[in-house]
Amino acid sequence: MIVEIAYYIGAILLLIGALFSVVAAIGILRLPDLYTRMHAASKTGTMGAGLTFVAIAVVAFDGPVILRALVGFIFLILTAPVGAHLLARAACLAGYKPSELTEINEYEESMK
Amino acid sequence: MSRVALAIVLAIIWAAITGNFSAPNLLLGGSVAILALLLIRKEFAPPVYLQKIKRSISLAGLFLYELALSAYRVSVLILSPNMKSKLKPGIIAFPLSVTSDVEITLLANLITLTPGTLSVDVSEDRKFLYVHALSVPNKKALIKEIADGFETKIIEVFK
Numbered sequence: 001m002i003v004e005i006a007y008y009i010g011a012i013l014l015l016i017g018a019l020f021s022v023v024a025a026i027g028i029l030r031l032p033d034l035y036t037r038m039h040a041a042s043k044t045g046t047m048g049a050g051l052t053f054v055a056i057a058v059v060a061f062d063g064p065v066i067l068r069a070l071v072g073f074i075f076l077i078l079t080a081p082v083g084a085h086l087l088a089r090a091a092c093l094a095g096y097k098p099s100e101l102t103e104i105n106e107y108e109e110s111m112k
Numbered sequence: 113m114s115r116v117a118l119a120i121v122l123a124i125i126w127a128a129i130t131g132n133f134s135a136p137n138l139l140l141g142g143s144v145a146i147l148a149l150l151l152i153r154k155e156f157a158p159p160v161y162l163q164k165i166k167r168s169i170s171l172a173g174l175f176l177y178e179l180a181l182s183a184y185r186v187s188v189l190i191l192s193p194n195m196k197s198k199l200k201p202g203i204i205a206f207p208l209s210v211t212s213d214v215e216i217t218l219l220a221n222l223i224t225l226t227p228g229t230l231s232v233d234v235s236e237d238r239k240f241l242y243v244h245a246l247s248v249p250n251k252k253a254l255i256k257e258i259a260d261g262f263e264t265k266i267i268e269v270f271k
Contacts, residue, residue, distance in 0.1 A: 020183055027190035035244045036201050038230055039186050046225075047183030064131025071129055077179065081224035081231075088232045088244060092203075 003061070010059035017051030020044050034091045042084035050076055119145040167268050174265060175222060182227040189246065202248040203232060205240040206255055208263075215266050216241070222262045229258070 027040025050073050057069035119142055126141025127133045189199075210219055220231040220241060228246040235242070245254060 020187065023187040023190055027186065030190060032199065033201075035203070035230065035232070036199065036246060038244075039228070039246055040190060042224055042230065043179065043182045043186050044190070047179060050179075064128070067128040068131060071125060077175070077225075078221070081221040084224055085220060085231050085233075088230060092232055092242075 006058050006061070010055045013051050013055035013058060017048045017055060019048070020051065021048030024048055034096060035088055038084040038088050042080050046076060046080040115149055119149055122148070167265075171265050174262075175225065178222065178227070179225045182225055185227040186246070200247045201245065202251075203242055203244045204248060204251050204254065205235070206243050206258060208234075208239060208241050209259070210263060210266055211238070218266055219262055222266075223258060226258075226262070229254070 021044075024040050024044035027044060028037050031037045031040055053069045053073040053076065057066045057073070060066050060069065122145035123138050123141035126144065127138050130137060130141075206223075208216065208219075210216055216234060216238065220234070223229050223231045223241070223243055230244045232242040232244050234240070243254075243258070248254060
């Protein structure tokens with residue numbers, strides 16, 4: 001009984017995770033510049049992969065596997081924002097201009 | 113946290129990842145941890161005391177909640193047909209009142225996972241954090257939101 005419930009919960013988590021991953025990919029295609037794209041990759045992408053990890057933890061029923069899935073989840077959440085931040089910073093330093101939709105850019109002003 | 117304690121924690125995490133708590137594996141994890149610790153610089157975060165654990169857990173909860181919320185909001189934005197008209201991106205300077213490396217890192221990470229904001233860089237004098245936002249209708253309100261939310265929570269945990 002509990003096993004079946006866990007499988008259903010795991011399947012639902014997996015589906016939601018996959019959905020977030022697809023939306024992240026669509027976002028990278030649709031958004032206008034690197035900075036806005038990093039929003040899609042860092043948040044939606046992390047959520048998608050993170051939910052997949054949690055789904056593994058739910059259906060595993062095996063101590064070491066659950067631990068590894070949870071550790072993977074934590075590392076993912078800790079590293080994704082750092083990656084997004086470094087990419088955005090590198091783009092700024094390389095002189096990549098934000099899209100013309102951008103309203104204010106105090107970072108560029110500070111560099112002058 | 114002292115280096116020894118950190119090495120032990122890292123060895124246990126290693127055992128957890130490899131799924132093998134045997135003595136040789138713990139020793140291997142410990143040696144890798146010591147090697148890694150020798151490579152990085154010598155300062156470490158101040159010790160986390162018991163009374164701070166509760167606040168840390170509440171901060172972790174907030175972190176997860178904000179991540180879910182921001183993933184949802186960004187998804188809605190991405191999937192809306194008139195996305196371009198809803199976008200008003202901008203990079204603003206957020207005046208920092210936290211000072212230590214750990215606090216700034218944590219705040220920057222939290223900002224990245226909050227709806228619509230992404231930290232770009234810290235100014236060289238560590239007074240400002242540059243934040244990219246998907247939509248900046250009101251700069252002052254955005255700064256106030258971050259200062260009253262995450263920054264206050266982080267100061268509570270680390271003070």
